[in-house]
Amino acid sequence: MTDAPLLIVGASMAGLRTAEGARRAGYAGPITFLGAEAHAPYNRPPLSKELLQTEGQGHADVAFPIRSALEEGVEWVLGRAAAALDVERRVVVDETGQEHPYSALVIATGLRPKPLPIDDHGLGGIYVLRTLDDAVALRGALRPGANVVILGSGFVGCEIAATAAKNGANVSIVSQSRVPLQRALGSQLGAEMRRRHEAHGVRFFCGESLFGLVGDPDVERVILTSGVMLECDVLVVAIGSDPNTEWLQGSGLDVSDGVLVDAGLRAIGVDGTVHPEIVAVGDVARYANPLFDDVPRRVEHWNLPTETGKRAGGILAAQLAGQDCAPLVAEGFAPLPSFWSDQYDAHVLAFGMTYLADRSELVAGSLDDECVLEYYRGDELVGVCGIGMRSTVQSYRTRFAAPARA
Amino acid sequence: MIKIYVDMDKCQHYGQCVFEAPEVFQLNADDKLEYQAEAPDDLLADLESAADVCPMQAIFLTKE
Numbered sequence: 001m002t003d004a005p006l007l008i009v010g011a012s013m014a015g016l017r018t019a020e021g022a023r024r025a026g027y028a029g030p031i032t033f034l035g036a037e038a039h040a041p042y043n044r045p046p047l048s049k050e051l052l053q054t055e056g057q058g059h060a061d062v063a064f065p066i067r068s069a070l071e072e073g074v075e076w077v078l079g080r081a082a083a084a085l086d087v088e089r090r091v092v093v094d095e096t097g098q099e100h101p102y103s104a105l106v107i108a109t110g111l112r113p114k115p116l117p118i119d120d121h122g123l124g125g126i127y128v129l130r131t132l133d134d135a136v137a138l139r140g141a142l143r144p145g146a147n148v149v150i151l152g153s154g155f156v157g158c159e160i161a162a163t164a165a166k167n168g169a170n171v172s173i174v175s176q177s178r179v180p181l182q183r184a185l186g187s188q189l190g191a192e193m194r195r196r197h198e199a200h201g202v203r204f205f206c207g208e209s210l211f212g213l214v215g216d217p218d219v220e221r222v223i224l225t226s227g228v229m230l231e232c233d234v235l236v237v238a239i240g241s242d243p244n245t246e247w248l249q250g251s252g253l254d255v256s257d258g259v260l261v262d263a264g265l266r267a268i269g270v271d272g273t274v275h276p277e278i279v280a281v282g283d284v285a286r287y288a289n290p291l292f293d294d295v296p297r298r299v300e301h302w303n304l305p306t307e308t309g310k311r312a313g314g315i316l317a318a319q320l321a322g323q324d325c326a327p328l329v330a331e332g333f334a335p336l337p338s339f340w341s342d343q344y345d346a347h348v349l350a351f352g353m354t355y356l357a358d359r360s361e362l363v364a365g366s367l368d369d370e371c372v373l374e375y376y377r378g379d380e381l382v383g384v385c386g387i388g389m390r391s392t393v394q395s396y397r398t399r400f401a402a403p404a405r406a
Numbered sequence: 407m408i409k410i411y412v413d414m415d416k417c418q419h420y421g422q423c424v425f426e427a428p429e430v431f432q433l434n435a436d437d438k439l440e441y442q443a444e445a446p447d448d449l450l451a452d453l454e455s456a457a458d459v460c461p462m463q464a465i466f467l468t469k470e
């Protein structure tokens with residue numbers, strides 16, 4: 001079995017960065033990617049922005065470059081999903097029943113959108129957005145003049161709203177939150193983002209959800225819980241995501257909410273044992289970040305597939321070379337989460353875990369222009385977010401040093 | 407030598423690259439990106455990190 005490859009399930013950004021990390025740390029053996037999508041790894045953020053508004057853009061516009069270290073010794077098995085994991089035999093079984101033995105396993109299967117919370121009656125015109133294929137399908141539907149209803153007011157929902165509004169669609173956002181982006185940006189900045197959307201003609205139905213759909217064969221109207229009825233040619237469901245871990249059920253790994261991992265990104269079993277030959281990276285991984293506390297969390301920010309992948313790749317390379325990984329793991333893992341969002345001319349950039357905060361404070365600029373807000377949990381600074389004012393926002397990077405914790 | 411090219415139509419001046427390879431990337435007084443078009447080979451790892459963290463994926467590297 002010594003020839004079994006490093007198997008990466010999920011041909012994703014996090015998977016790619018793990019492979020690069022392993023090569024950089026000296027692993028020269030075979031690598032296999034097993035990915036459910038037909039595409040080689042690509043960058044998702046443009047899917048709600050440029051690619052969604054630019055007819056003709058496709059995989060080539062968003063594909064990650066494949067570096068020379070991965071030009072040889074890499075097999076791509078794409079368009080095929082993993083169905084089961086046998087930890088004892090070190091084998092992943094794919095949906096066709098084929099077995100893929102591994103020397104080490106990388107779990108990089110990410111998330112998928114939560115489905116419509118009510119019965120869709122098989123109607124057409126209902127969309128989600130996670131993959132390139134989703135984006136191309138949605139782009140075709142966002143015609144000027146189309147009545148677009150977006151369920152959910154998180155980043156993906158708000159970015160789709162901005163793109164659709166710029167394209168001349170009539171956009172409504174339906175959300176249970178009081179203001180859009182409430183969880184990530186808080187009430188103050190959320191309210192300002194609502195104002196900016198409204199200035200572009202987007203209508204908000206906050207504190208609301210969907211009650212029912214009308215139409216045949218495609219959705220024509222949606223009925224809200226308050227009884228309000230909205231014309232609707234395109235319904236986009238953007239109410240958050242669930243981890244892709246069904247294929248790990250029964251494997252013995254702790255997949256109660258994503259894949260629980262230690263400070264070396266190594267999977268932890270339901271019985272608490274660490275599996276040194278299995279790592280989880282990117283959005284699907286759940287880990288504690290000592291910059292903030294010791295609670296393991298899944299964090300869906302774009303810089304973390306890279307941070308987790310680089311580290312996990314290095315640790316797996318050491319493991320496969322028969323080295324003692326303990327010192328590497330003991331260094332600890334405390335990446336600074338970072339996210340950004342583009343909506344109209346607002347370029348939002350944040351560091352830290354703003355959604356742990358119980359309050360925000362405007363510290364520079366003014367809300368309706370460029371500004372910087374600090375986010376606090378009690379007295380502790382847990383995040384910073386700015387619209388514009390890049391140097392000020394960037395200067396916070398070093399401010400999240402872990403306070404001494406008992 | 408490594409040649410560096412930043413697609414300035416894509417770049418939103420986020421400045422993430424600055425922290426990975428400050429020898430090559432800087433934000434100027436107006437918060438706009440400035441960069442050197444060439445760098446020595448020993449900066450390759452840092453430059454790849456900068457390309458990795460760029461939100462707009464606007465940084466392109468070629469090895470001469």
Ligand SMILES: Cc1cc2nc3c(=O)[nH]c(=O)nc-3n(C[C@H](O)[C@H](O)[C@H](O)COP(=O)(O)OP(=O)(O)OC[C@H]3O[C@@H](n4cnc5c(N)ncnc54)[C@H](O)[C@@H]3O)c2cc1C
Nearest residue numbers: 010012013014036044045081082109110111282283302339
């Ligand atoms: C539309 C959109 C816009 C975004 N915009 C921003 C932004 O502006 N700023 C920001 O900070 N972040 C943004 N993000 C978040 C960021 O893109 C994610 O954090 C990142 O893509 C996570 O990468 P990942 O590699 O962990 O997983 P993913 O990108 O989810 O990749 C997982 C891959 O695994 C595959 N897979 C799943 N199950 C299986 C299986 N059983 N077998 C094989 N393969 C499987 C999936 O098909 C997928 O290809 C955005 C995300 C989306 C969807």
Ligand code: SF4
Nearest residue numbers: 417418420421423460
């Ligand atoms: S990280 Fe990318 S977008 Fe940001 S300044 Fe550098 S090149 Fe521009």
